[in-house]
Amino acid sequence: MSKHTFSISARIKSFKYAFAGLKILFIEEHNARIHLVSALIAIILGVVLKISLNEWIVLVIVMGLVFICELINTSLEAMADFASPEKHPQIKKVKDLAAASVLIGALVALVVGIIIFCPKIHHIIYN
Numbered sequence: 001m002s003k004h005t006f007s008i009s010a011r012i013k014s015f016k017y018a019f020a021g022l023k024i025l026f027i028e029e030h031n032a033r034i035h036l037v038s039a040l041i042a043i044i045l046g047v048v049l050k051i052s053l054n055e056w057i058v059l060v061i062v063m064g065l066v067f068i069c070e071l072i073n074t075s076l077e078a079m080a081d082f083a084s085p086e087k088h089p090q091i092k093k094v095k096d097l098a099a100a101s102v103l104i105g106a107l108v109a110l111v112v113g114i115i116i117f118c119p120k121i122h123h124i125i126y127n
């Protein structure tokens, strides 16, 4: 099919592939499941503690950031394992850098969570 012809069925297919990627992430990556549970806890806390619209926007962005980092990390890991199943210092570098992106994403989400939720929890406990 021509690259320039718009096709609804091709668009639906690309959605299917993207959802297949999400399925791989949550089935194969234990860290992603931990992040999913953390995101669900953050959403429940957000509802219970009635966070503001701006706080929801920031929370959604950082939660998305973590999953995007996880997806890219998992994708690079799969590519690295295929390209070089044996140990190689360059593969170590690629995998460690990709893992660091997830760490930074998760730390940013944690700090945002602390900034949003801690004052509200403190207020409930001490008032």
Ligand SMILES: Nc1ncnc2c1ncn2[C@@H]1O[C@H](COP(=O)(O)OP(=O)(O)OP(=O)(O)O)[C@@H](O)[C@H]1O
Pocket (backbone or CB within 6 Å): 029, 031, 073, 077, 084, 085, 086, 087, 088, 089, 091, 092, 093, 095, 096, 099
């Ligand atoms: N082929 C390789 N060559 C060199 N070092 C590697 C190789 N494969 C893995 N490593 C090292 O082991 C670490 C863990 O790699 P691995 O592919 O097992 O990721 P993982 O533990 O499954 O990560 P995650 O928990 O994010 O899925 C890498 O960050 C890297 O330091």
